[in-house]
Amino acid sequence: MPTNRLVVKEQIATYTQLLFEAAKNDGGQEGVLQVCDQAQTIVSAIRGNADLDSALKDPGYTPEQKATLARNVFADANPALASVIALMAERGELGYLPRVAEGLVERMADDLNLVVVEVTTAVELDDHLRDLIKQKASSELGKDIVLKERVDKSMLGGIIMSTKDERIDASLLSQVEKTREALK
DSSP: OOOOHHHHHHHHHHHHHHHHHHHHHHHHHHHHHHHHHHHHHHHHHHHHOHHHHHHHHOTTSOHHHHHHHHHHHTTTSOHHHHHHHHHHHHTTOGGGHHHHHHHHHHHHHHHSOEEEEEEEESSOOOHHHHHHHHHHHHHHHTSEEEEEEEEOTTOOSEEEEEOSSOEEEEEHHHHHHHHHHHHO
16 A cells, blocks of 8 residues: 555654654753764664664564564663654654654754754864854854764865755865866
């Protein structure tokens, strides 16, 4: 039986709302940030582990067994997130999780006026540079900013910043590539 896209959209919205409200009530802004981060990590973990992905979708397991498996695998996650993932697995709707994770990021931006900016540099940021990046990103995006920092020792220098919608690559390697293309 074909699935109605509007029904699926509503189910995703319901899961997103449930998770957002639970995280916000449990830990405020920090709780929402934690659930968003964990949801994205779990999406990557499921995509990166074919055995886990197929087990959670295996028609040979009962819905209760799928829920138990999900609960056990993601027991260290936020309790609300673990419960929602178990429910999604039980109902055969775990494929919606990437869209629920995206919905959480959108709700965070809309309801909390908050955007996570991922920053990758060759060396660790100091407080002055961290504040400068936050101020610049905040003025550009019109939202409060939380930095998610990552050091990549393979970078020669520069910075890469990204949000859900935008990516700014000011790394030394990308500048060299642009110069190389311009010289061709």
